[in-house]
Structures are given as structure tokens and as C-alpha cells.
Amino acid sequence: PESTGTGRFGKWLENLNDWNLSRSRYWGTPLPIWRTEDTGEEICIQSVEELYNEIEKSVAAGFMKSNLYKDKGFVPGDYNAENYNKIDLHRPYVDDIVLVSKTGKPMKRETDLIDVWFDSGAMPYAQIHYPFENKEILDRGEVYPADFIAEGVDQTRGWFFTLHAIAAMVFDTISFKAVVSNGLVLDKFGNKMSKRLGNAVDPFSTIEQYGSDPLRWYMITNASPWDNLKFNTEGIEEVQRKFFGTLYNTYSFFALYANVDGFEYKEADIPISERPEIDRWILSVLHSLIRETDACYNDYEPTKAGRLISDFVNDNLSNWYVRLNRKRFWGGEYSQDKISAYQTLYTCLETVARLMAPIAPFYADRLYIDLITATKRDNVISVHLAKYPAYNANMVDAELEIRMQTAQDITSMVLALRRKVNIKVRQPLQRIMIPVINDEQRKHIEAVNNLIISEVNVKEVNFVDGGTAGILVKKVKCDFKKLGPKFGKQMKAVAKAVEDMSQEAIAELEKEGKYTFNLEGATVVVETTDVEIINEDIPGWLVANEGKLTVALEVTITEALRHEGIARELINRIQNIRKSSGFEITDKIRMVLSKNPQTDGAVN
Structure with missing residues (x-):
């Protein structure tokens, strides 16, 4: 840094x-300088072979009885370890050597060592x-x-x-x-580790308990290498669960159905243009990931690279792609659509293994070898000998990524609203309402409308043109830490003007990113970064807002919606019983339901 x-x-x-x-020590690397007693002559030895030859001259001059290197069978010019293990060039052993000067005087080595x-x-x-x-x-x-x-x-x-x-x-x-x-590894409170304080962590027992790759991934993704790290084993457990656990479950899902269908990637690659939009999207995001992680690694930013890979696996691959495409892998014919799903998911897993290898070498190696052993798509013995993924700009569809990100954002907001009132996703709701601020935003949402309906389990998505005015009530709250230094003495008047903003004015602020006030003849511009826009829930609805996106969820549950929710809950319970009873996914079962006033209306 x-x-x-x-x-x-x-x-x-x-x-x-x-x-x-120079250093005065008993043992170490000697200064290779020999001098006469009067310091009038000296020699700096440049190699072991030169020292060997100079000893021979000293023996001939009578200053040494024999060449101690020759006595031990050392051969100059033979650089193998066995030959060099016969001698020791360190002090004090080298001090026994006395050389001869050009004028025939004895020369002894300078007694100091070289700085380590x-x-x-x-x-x-x-x-x-x-x-x-x-x-x-x-x-x-x-x-x-x-x-x-x-x-x-x-x-x-x-x-x-x-x-x-x-x-x-x-x-x-x-x-x-x-x-x-x-940087330094500190304890979880930011204190330097020491045995005296009893806060030191034994790295070997930590590796034994959690594994070296989760430990490495936690340390690299939690803080840049040059920053101090507040070490907490709870963070390793979270990495184990959220990243490695998610990736393992994704691979297990793929392997389970690939083995059932005998998928070994023997088929020719289905052209990208013939793959469903969801496949094109994940492959587009994958190649964006390749580009971004490659740039991070080249810039010595492994922390950013690891976080990008984690986000891709958790948010895009597992929580979105696999979850939306489960039915494509289940049962049915071995069609082009199913092959496309297998090829797409395989490509993602194989690429992730290569991308993560610099940070999690062992896990990546196992994942990669397990994949290519089945498909024979590579013949290397390790992922670390495989080629790094190559970015292909033709695979990236920026417009598609924006549309899908919009769907993910809306889904996340609606699911958060459901959690707020403890309504499970299995319970259908009637509608969500989205005020659109421009035609482009509406176009993006309409393109993923069916996907949103399926993910958040509502019957319809309604659009409100012209922003939120008249539908959703909003208020604007000043951020005085930002506005105070900006407006100084005008702050009081600005705060009053912001507090009194109409719904139309707030809509303009959201749309343009700023709003201009005329206060006592002076022009004042307030930006969205200077304030917080707050939504007020309307009866029977919950409202969420993130940036330019606002979503309202109708939370009233009718009798028909309640029955449908019970039916979905029943299906979930039956599936859990199947799993706990050890049934295979291919096993067909018969079931009997006892009569119950609370469920009869839902299943009849």
C-alpha cells in the first residue's frame, strides 16, 4: 500500500x-576476506572452487597440513547436494583455513560475519x-x-x-x-495477540478444526493483506457455511441429477443463442466475473477477488440460477433444454474452481478434479496446472444483466417485507405495486415480470406511472452532517424547505437525483446523497425503497390465498417426510390425508 x-x-x-x-557473532555466513597480519595484503574469495584452489597453494607453502575439503572428498564444480553436504562454509569452521598471500605471508580470515x-x-x-x-x-x-x-x-x-x-x-x-x-493478525477486539494476555490463537489447531482453505478464505476476504485483521473464529464458521457449504451444495445438486441422467458433457455445446435467457444471463455474469477477478489478481487485490467469487456463488449461482432452474433438472426427457442446464451449471462450477484456486487451493483442486474426471474435458492432474479462465466479451450481455439485477433487487425487497410481518414465501399474496420513474425502468421490470411473480409468490405486478405521488407517502429527512457544512447559516431554512417538500417534489428529487429550492432569492440545490427518503406504509400494504426503486406489497390474505398457502405448506411437509424416510428422487409414493377442517378446503 x-x-x-x-x-x-x-x-x-x-x-x-x-x-x-559486518556482524560479530560465533556462527553464521563469514565475510570471505583473508588478510595478512599487517593488513597490507588481502583477498576476497568469490567461490568455493577459488577457496579450494587457494587452500592448495597454502598447503604447498606449508601453512596448512592438508586441504581439508579434499580430505572430505569434496569435488569443486560438482553442485549436487551430496557433494556440498561434505563441507561446512560457516564460521567457526572456515576460520581454520589459512591462506598464503602473493608475497608468501600467511593470511587469516576477517573474524566478522556478514549481516544476515x-x-x-x-x-x-x-x-x-x-x-x-x-x-x-x-x-x-x-x-x-x-x-x-x-x-x-x-x-x-x-x-x-x-x-x-x-x-x-x-x-x-x-x-x-x-x-x-x-498487516498484523489481532484478536477479535483489535488487541495484539500475546501469550501473556492469553488471546493468542494456535494456527495449527485452528487449521485442524476448520480446515486450511476456510481459514485462508476468511483471512483474505475479511481484510486486505496489508491491513490488520481482527481474527474471530466465528468468521471462519460463517465462511464454511455461507461460501464453502453453498458451493458444496450446488455441486452436490448438480452431481445428483447428472448421475441420474448420465450427463458426462459428451454432447456438443448448445449454441448460446439457443439457450434460455436464464442460461445466457448466468454465463454473462460468469464472464463479467472472470474479467473482474482477473483484474483484481493482477492488481494484487485478492480480497476483492474473493468477495466477487463469494457473491457470484451465493447470490447468482446458488440463490438465483439453481433455485430458479430446479425443475429443469428434475425428471422429464433428456431434452436440449435439460442438456443446456447441465452444460451451463457445469461450466459455472468448473470456472469457479479455477478462479478460486489461488485462495482455496485444496478445495478448488478437489472440485475441479471431480468435475473433469467425469467429463474428461481436461487432462491435467491438478487445477493449478489448468489454464486460467479466458474472458469472452461476446458472452457478456450488459442489458440482460441489468434486467436480471432489477429482478433480484425487487425480489430481495419483497422478501424482506414478507419477513417483516412473518409471511412465508409459500403463502401467495395478491400483488406488488411498483411506481416507475421512467420508460427504461418500466421496460426492465416488464422483461422479468413473470420471474418476479414466481420468486415472490404474488399473483400480479402493477405499475404506477408518474412516480409514487398519490400512491405512496414519502418524507425526506436531512443528513445534517452533510448539509450543515454545505449550507452553514442557511441550514435552518433548508431543513424547513426539505421537511415541507410535496410528494411531487420528492418524486422529482428521486428521478433527477437533486432538487432546487428558491430560498429568499437564493438558489439552493439538495441532492439525494444529502438526505434520507423515508416511506410511510399505507393500510394493508408494506413499502420498501432502495435508491430509485420503490416497491409496495399488499399483505392482506384472502380466504382463497390462505387455502393456496396451506396446499403449498402440505407439499413442503410431504417432501420433507420423503427425504427423512430415505426415498430416492425417482421413487413414486402413495399418500393418505386424514380429514381436517383447516386443510380440507385447501386440498379438495
Whole structure:
């Protein structure tokens, strides 16, 4: 983040002091410098092979009895681990080596060590044994500089600095292109974890209890990596239930019916133009997701990517697509419509597995392998070897996404109103009423009218032209924190004018996003962001408002509606009994209902 980059790190570089490279320690990486006693001659050893050869010269000069590396069977130029395990280049063992100067004087090693941060800063070269091996791939820029590094913010003066310092000194370049600087993990109250306070969480027991992927998904989606995280195990449980549980149930639903019908994706892809609108919609949203998550990952924003994937799985795939299309998977012929449903849901699950793999590697791998094992649509042994999903702009239908989002918003509002008065969705209601503010909004709602009726279980959707005036009563409440600084001494007059706004004026405010008052000869403009628009329920109706969308639900239940609700409740109870009795979905059953005055009218 900028606060670490140009802030903490930038300030450190601006006030940079010389790097004291040496350290006085008993064990560590030695400074490879040998000097004569009078410091008049010295040598800096550049490789183990050079040291080996210099020891040979020292043996010949009589300063060493033998080459201790040769005695141990070490072979210069042989870079395998077995060969290097024969020797130890650390202090104090290397201090036994005495070399000979050009003038024949003995040379002993400088006793100090190299700062351990030099070891860390040399990591990009040491890990590939540069320049003795792999010199070409580093020089060509194939493995260097790093795309990004990840460490805590406390590494600003350590690893972040030494990586660049060595790169600048040796190659006159940078060592890495970006840093993901990790914040601290705090307890759920925002306090630093410590054994003394007894608020530390053991990561291993947490992984054992919840699994590594739910833990990782929780930590990454709950806060950006560079922000401090208030750790709460309840959050992991919520991730387990809401995301992983939902995704598992979605896959289980697909697998259950795919196995019944023998779907293995052997059929040719049904053209997008021939698929139902609901299939085209979810595939459009899927490709929008691919585009957005790819951008997030490239911008080092895994938190945003994870949240986008969660929202897609929960809100669009499970709670909308699967729920609206259950009947397409149930029974019936193996028709083109059913194949389209299978292909669409399979594509969504397979793509989600690849998108989530960087955050939940184990779960994604299992999901992907289970899918491709049945269909043979890929031959990789892991999702991490599969190609990342490719965005296809031709699959995106922005207009369709807007229409469906409108249906989702209206559905969400109506279901919230039902919960407000404890009316189950199984209980039919007569109508909802939607005041439309323009022709475009009406067109979008009309296109998904039947879908809304089915989802919220009402008989009809009525439109009211000209906004809410005359139908719904609204009031406007000032946000004084925003309006106070904006209008100052005029605030009292503005508040009075807002309080006295007519329904027509409120409708104009909603439609245009602002409203102009003339107060004592002065023009005052109030915007929707400056106020809160409140709906007042009318008798027999409940009203909800979100932005430019207002919905009224008639909550009066007639006798006919009550009977229909009882019938739906009966069906639900019977289905639950089927499930608890262990019946398969293909089993047909016979049932007997006892007479009951409360249900007889609903089933006769």
C-alpha cells in the first residue's frame, strides 16, 4: 500500500544511512576476506572452487597440513547436494583455513560475519546458484526481478531494503516489481495477540478444526493483506457455511441429477443463442466475473477477488440460477433444454474452481478434479496446472444483466417485507405495486415480470406511472452532517424547505437525483446523497425503497390465498417426510390425508 511504499519505505530511503555489513557473532555466513597480519595484503574469495584452489597453494607453502575439503572428498564444480553436504562454509569452521598471500605471508580470515539481511537480500541469486548455474535465465530476465514479494510491514528496513540495495549495487536495477505487505493478525477486539494476555490463537489447531482453505478464505476476504485483521473464529464458521457449504451444495445438486441422467458433457455445446435467457444471463455474469477477478489478481487485490467469487456463488449461482432452474433438472426427457442446464451449471462450477484456486487451493483442486474426471474435458492432474479462465466479451450481455439485477433487487425487497410481518414465501399474496420513474425502468421490470411473480409468490405486478405521488407517502429527512457544512447559516431554512417538500417534489428529487429550492432569492440545490427518503406504509400494504426503486406489497390474505398457502405448506411437509424416510428422487409414493377442517378446503 502507498502508506508503506512512498510512506514508510520512501522515508527510510530518503534518510538512508550507510549499511554496516559486518556482524560479530560465533556462527553464521563469514565475510570471505583473508588478510595478512599487517593488513597490507588481502583477498576476497568469490567461490568455493577459488577457496579450494587457494587452500592448495597454502598447503604447498606449508601453512596448512592438508586441504581439508579434499580430505572430505569434496569435488569443486560438482553442485549436487551430496557433494556440498561434505563441507561446512560457516564460521567457526572456515576460520581454520589459512591462506598464503602473493608475497608468501600467511593470511587469516576477517573474524566478522556478514549481516544476515545480506543473506536474505541475496536470495534471488542464491536460490538458483547464480552465477555458477542458471546465469542465462537470470540475465535474460526470466526469473528476475520478481513480480512481487510478500512479507510483514516490519520488513521495510530489512528484506525490502536489502533486496533492492544488492540489486542496485550489483546490477543497477530493482529486485522486485511490487510488494504485498502483510498487516498484523489481532484478536477479535483489535488487541495484539500475546501469550501473556492469553488471546493468542494456535494456527495449527485452528487449521485442524476448520480446515486450511476456510481459514485462508476468511483471512483474505475479511481484510486486505496489508491491513490488520481482527481474527474471530466465528468468521471462519460463517465462511464454511455461507461460501464453502453453498458451493458444496450446488455441486452436490448438480452431481445428483447428472448421475441420474448420465450427463458426462459428451454432447456438443448448445449454441448460446439457443439457450434460455436464464442460461445466457448466468454465463454473462460468469464472464463479467472472470474479467473482474482477473483484474483484481493482477492488481494484487485478492480480497476483492474473493468477495466477487463469494457473491457470484451465493447470490447468482446458488440463490438465483439453481433455485430458479430446479425443475429443469428434475425428471422429464433428456431434452436440449435439460442438456443446456447441465452444460451451463457445469461450466459455472468448473470456472469457479479455477478462479478460486489461488485462495482455496485444496478445495478448488478437489472440485475441479471431480468435475473433469467425469467429463474428461481436461487432462491435467491438478487445477493449478489448468489454464486460467479466458474472458469472452461476446458472452457478456450488459442489458440482460441489468434486467436480471432489477429482478433480484425487487425480489430481495419483497422478501424482506414478507419477513417483516412473518409471511412465508409459500403463502401467495395478491400483488406488488411498483411506481416507475421512467420508460427504461418500466421496460426492465416488464422483461422479468413473470420471474418476479414466481420468486415472490404474488399473483400480479402493477405499475404506477408518474412516480409514487398519490400512491405512496414519502418524507425526506436531512443528513445534517452533510448539509450543515454545505449550507452553514442557511441550514435552518433548508431543513424547513426539505421537511415541507410535496410528494411531487420528492418524486422529482428521486428521478433527477437533486432538487432546487428558491430560498429568499437564493438558489439552493439538495441532492439525494444529502438526505434520507423515508416511506410511510399505507393500510394493508408494506413499502420498501432502495435508491430509485420503490416497491409496495399488499399483505392482506384472502380466504382463497390462505387455502393456496396451506396446499403449498402440505407439499413442503410431504417432501420433507420423503427425504427423512430415505426415498430416492425417482421413487413414486402413495399418500393418505386424514380429514381436517383447516386443510380440507385447501386440498379438495
